[in-house]
Amino acid sequence: MGELKLMKGNEAIAEAAIRAGVDAYFGYPITPQSEIMEYLASEQPEKRTGMVLLQAESEVAAINMVYGAASTGKKAMTSSSSPGISLKMEGISYLAGAELPCLIVNVVRGGPGLGTIQPSQADYFQAVKGGGHGDYRLIVLAPASVQEMADFVGLGFDLAFKYRNPVMILSDGVIGQMMEKVEFGEQQPRRTKFDEPWMLTGKTPDRPHRIVTSLDLEAVQMEKHNLDLQAKYKTIRENEVRFEEIACDDADYIMVAYGSSARICQKTVKLARESGHKLGLLRPITLYPFPSERISQLADKVKGFLSVEMSSGQMVEDVMLAVNGKVKVGHYGRYGGVIHSPEQVLCGFEEFLSK
Amino acid sequence: MMNEEIIIAGFGGQGVLSMGKILAYSGMMQNLEVSWMPSYGPEMRGGTANVTVILSNERISSPILNLYDTAIVLNQQSLDKFERKVKPGGVLIYDTNGITKHPQRTDIKIFQVEAAAEAARINNLRVFNMIVLGAYLKLNNYLKIEHIVEGLEKSLPKRYHHTIQANADALKIGMDIVKPYTVLVS
Numbered sequence: 001m002g003e004l005k006l007m008k009g010n011e012a013i014a015e016a017a018i019r020a021g022v023d024a025y026f027g028y029p030i031t032p033q034s035e036i037m038e039y040l041a042s043e044q045p046e047k048r049t050g051m052v053l054l055q056a057e058s059e060v061a062a063i064n065m066v067y068g069a070a071s072t073g074k075k076a077m078t079s080s081s082s083p084g085i086s087l088k089m090e091g092i093s094y095l096a097g098a099e100l101p102c103l104i105v106n107v108v109r110g111g112p113g114l115g116t117i118q119p120s121q122a123d124y125f126q127a128v129k130g131g132g133h134g135d136y137r138l139i140v141l142a143p144a145s146v147q148e149m150a151d152f153v154g155l156g157f158d159l160a161f162k163y164r165n166p167v168m169i170l171s172d173g174v175i176g177q178m179m180e181k182v183e184f185g186e187q188q189p190r191r192t193k194f195d196e197p198w199m200l201t202g203k204t205p206d207r208p209h210r211i212v213t214s215l216d217l218e219a220v221q222m223e224k225h226n227l228d229l230q231a232k233y234k235t236i237r238e239n240e241v242r243f244e245e246i247a248c249d250d251a252d253y254i255m256v257a258y259g260s261s262a263r264i265c266q267k268t269v270k271l272a273r274e275s276g277h278k279l280g281l282l283r284p285i286t287l288y289p290f291p292s293e294r295i296s297q298l299a300d301k302v303k304g305f306l307s308v309e310m311s312s313g314q315m316v317e318d319v320m321l322a323v324n325g326k327v328k329v330g331h332y333g334r335y336g337g338v339i340h341s342p343e344q345v346l347c348g349f350e351e352f353l354s355k
Numbered sequence: 356m357m358n359e360e361i362i363i364a365g366f367g368g369q370g371v372l373s374m375g376k377i378l379a380y381s382g383m384m385q386n387l388e389v390s391w392m393p394s395y396g397p398e399m400r401g402g403t404a405n406v407t408v409i410l411s412n413e414r415i416s417s418p419i420l421n422l423y424d425t426a427i428v429l430n431q432q433s434l435d436k437f438e439r440k441v442k443p444g445g446v447l448i449y450d451t452n453g454i455t456k457h458p459q460r461t462d463i464k465i466f467q468v469e470a471a472a473e474a475a476r477i478n479n480l481r482v483f484n485m486i487v488l489g490a491y492l493k494l495n496n497y498l499k500i501e502h503i504v505e506g507l508e509k510s511l512p513k514r515y516h517h518t519i520q521a522n523a524d525a526l527k528i529g530m531d532i533v534k535p536y537t538v539l540v541s
Contacts, residue, residue, distance in 0.1 A: 006376075006383055006391075006509075032395060117395070178418050179376070179391035181383055266416030341421035 004183050009149040009175040010035035012182045013079065013105055016153035018045045021188040022103075023074035024052040026065040030084045031117040032173040033107035037079075049190055059084040063091030063104075070100035071212040073199035075157050075191060079105035081173075082123050083114055085131075092166060093132025097214025099198070099229075101160035103153065104138075105169045107176040110337030118337030119173030121259060124314035127170045128288040135226055137233045139167045139240065140287040142258040146180035148285075154188075163236055164198070170287060172310070174260035174339065242285035243294060247273070251280030254298060255349070256319050257308040258284050261333070265308050267342035272349060279349065287315070295322035304328040306352050308345055311335050330355065357387070357412045357497060360420055364405035364437055365429025370484030373510070374427075375406035377488065381498055381506030382410035392418040403432050410497075427491060429470075431456065448490050448533070458538060465536040466490060473528055481518075482525035489529020500526055 007015065014036045017025060025045075027037045037055060045051035052069075056062035062078045069076035080088060085106045095102055106127065110120040125131075127140045139159050141152045149171060156167040194201050203209045216222045244262075247269050248254055257265040262283040272279035282298070284291050295305065304327045307316035313331035320329045332348030334340040340348070361378070365371045375391050382389040392407045407423075409415050425446040426437040431454055441447050443462045451457075452471035468490035474483040492498055503526060507519050 004383070006380055006389065173395070174392065174418065177393060177395050179379060179389075180415075180418075181389060260419070264417040264419055268417075270416065339419050341419060342417050343421045 004181055006179050007146060007182050008035055008177055008179050009143070009146045009171060010107065010177070011039040012146045012150040013153055013169070014039035014043070015184060016150040017077060018043060018048055018051060019184055019187050020154045020157055021049065021075065021190040022051055022077055022153075022157070023190055024054070024065070024069045024076045026054050026056050026062040026069075026076065026078050028056050028059045028062050028080065028084060030081045032109055032119070032176050033079050033081045033105065035176070036105065036107075049187070051190070059087035060091065063088040063095075066102050066104075067091055067095055067098070067100060070095065070102045071098075071200045073191070073194040073196060073201070075101075075103075077103035077105070077153075079107065081107050081109045082111050082120070085123065085126070089126070089132040092138070093134050093136060094214045095166045096132070096136035096138065096229075097134060098212050099164040100166065100212065101157070101164050102166050103156045103160060103169065104166060105171065108170065108172040110335065116337035117173070119177075119260060119310065119339055120335060120337055121172055121261060121310040121333075122312070122314065122335055123170065124287065124309065124311060127168050128290070128318075136229065137165075137236070137288055139163065139165055139236060139289075141167065141169050142285060142287050143169060143171055143175055144259050144262045144283060144285075146175070146178065146182045149175060150182050150184060154185075159240065163232055165232065165236070170259070172260050174263075237289040240286060241289045241291050241293070243291040244283040244285060246281040246283065248280035248282060248298065250278055251302055252278040253304050253306065253349070253353070254280045254282050254302050255306045255308050255345075256282050256284065256295065256315065258287060258315070260339070261308050261310055264340060264342050265345055268308075268345040268349065271342055271346050275346075277349070277353075284315075290318045290322070292318065292322035295319060296324065296326075299323045299326040302327060304330070304352070306349055307331045308340070308348070309333045310339065328355075357410070359410045359425065359495070359497070360423050361408045361410075361425045361427065362405060362420070362423045362437055362440065363408065363427045363429075364403060364433035367402060367404040369404070369429050371404045371429065372406050374484040374488050375408045376510050377503060377506045378408050378410070378491075378498075379506075380510045381502040384502050384505045384509070385498075387412055388415050390415045390418040403430065403436075405433065405437075425491070427487060429487065434458065446494060448487070448494070450487065458536070461538050461540060465538065466494065466533050467536045468529055468533045470529065470532075473532055474525075477528070479521060479525070482521055485522045485525035486529040486532070489526035489531075490533035491529075492526060493530040493533050
């Protein structure tokens with residue numbers, strides 16, 4: 001049993017980063033995720049583990065510092081919120097292209113543009129469909145509790161290094177700002193062996209030099225690189241899908257919701273069942289890879305799916321692709337910084353039923 | 356099953372968020388599941404601040420709620436907003452300071468705690484929120500003063516630990532001065 005603490009989701013990410021033996025955090029403050037850097041600053045990780053904490057001059061600088069640190073095989077991370085993540089997108093595409101492991105945290109706020117500082121889930125497309133240019137994918141983890149904010153830091157780095165791929169934690173202002181109990185594991189040592197053939201460790205006479213780049217002007221070579229990337233993404237899709245089912249066994253209808261919406265929907269399931277609806281909840285934990293296969297299986301036995309997200313309907317497109325016309329699919333959600341209540345979701349579900 | 360859903364609302368600076376935090380810590384000390392969800396944003400500056408605290412012996416589902424078992428309100432705006440959000444049969448606790456339009460509902464239990472006046476009387480405005488919390492303690496038997504003191508020890512930085520006694524005394528004052536309020540039906 002580890003240490004039990006009461007913490008904000010943002011603080012839990014920061015503490016988990018120190019304990020996971022992360023080598024470097026580069027960031028730039030923005031609400032609602034500033035507590036990540038604030039907590040790190042107050043903890044002085046340079047004294048605890050030797051971890052580097054640096055407030056960059058901009059989001060663009062921070063993501064490029066991540067690129068540099070990741071090139072040397074170090075565990076590097078950054079965090080921001082929606083407008084800041086947009087600024088990082090060029091760097092994220094480069095990291096994906098150069099196949100560098102790293103962790104990017106997005107504590108989503110309402111948009112578009114500078115938007116608002118209240119919670120939102122409107123960055124789903126950006127996180128799972130690209131956001132930056134080119135045919136790339138991030139592994140996207142969606143925590144629904146403060147505990148998962150902590151747990152997904154370690155998991156994120158494990159996946160990032162396993163696949164040499166950037167991993168994103170897609171959270172939002174609710175999970176970032178709320179406090180819950182959280183249990184941390186033991187302090188992990190920082191990595192000391194940098195022995196993989198892609199890591200830049202300083203050229204020695206016994207080996208050729210290494211280059212970390214996303215550039216290849218030879219189109220055929222670039223196509224081959226793309227094919228390798230696609231093969232990797234296929235392996236990820238086959239092996240890394242994670243989800244949770246709540247009350248799905250006897251369900252007539254299933255809501256699909258992630259992150260804070262999944263928490264809200266858990267209460268809706270309870271309210272719905274009190275009023276006689278057999279409603280279940282499927283919570284994707286990985287948004288990429290998406291639990292398409294499981295949704296497709298469930299589509300053979302339920303009457304419909306309602307995607308509940310704090311957006312005008314983004315994940316619903318992936319639900320529709322998975323369901324592939326077998327049963328009806330709808331969307332419910334408040335957005336622009338407004339959080340739907342469990343009761344509002346129930347009304348949304350009842351309206352969906354009547355359609 | 357124990358499941359208590361609370362909203363605490365008032366002006367920014369009244370200690371609303373820290374009151375919620377102490378409540379959450381106290382619940383945690385008793386192995387309850389807890390969640391603390393603040394309102395955050397521009398509304399906090401000089402405006403209203405509120406926090407939703409849930410204490411439960413089961414896994415907590417939604418940290419965001421529409422209706423509450425207990426509302427603790429410390430200004431008129433919060434009273435206007437949250438009186439109607441108390442579940443029928445639920446509890447509303449409010450400080451009468453600055454209140455010109457009193458609660459109207461007859462299907463909930465209403466209590467007054469003159470915490471601002473009492474804090475001024477004992478010349479320690481900083482324990483205002485603990486007086487309010489004392490009122491809440493008096494009306495619930497799942498939390499004891501000892502739990503709150505443990506919560507204070509856990510949530511206050513060490514340099515403020517000398518204030519714990521004054522805070523504990525303030526809790527007792529709150530327990531003493533809380534009184535039921537009956538809505539007169541005309």
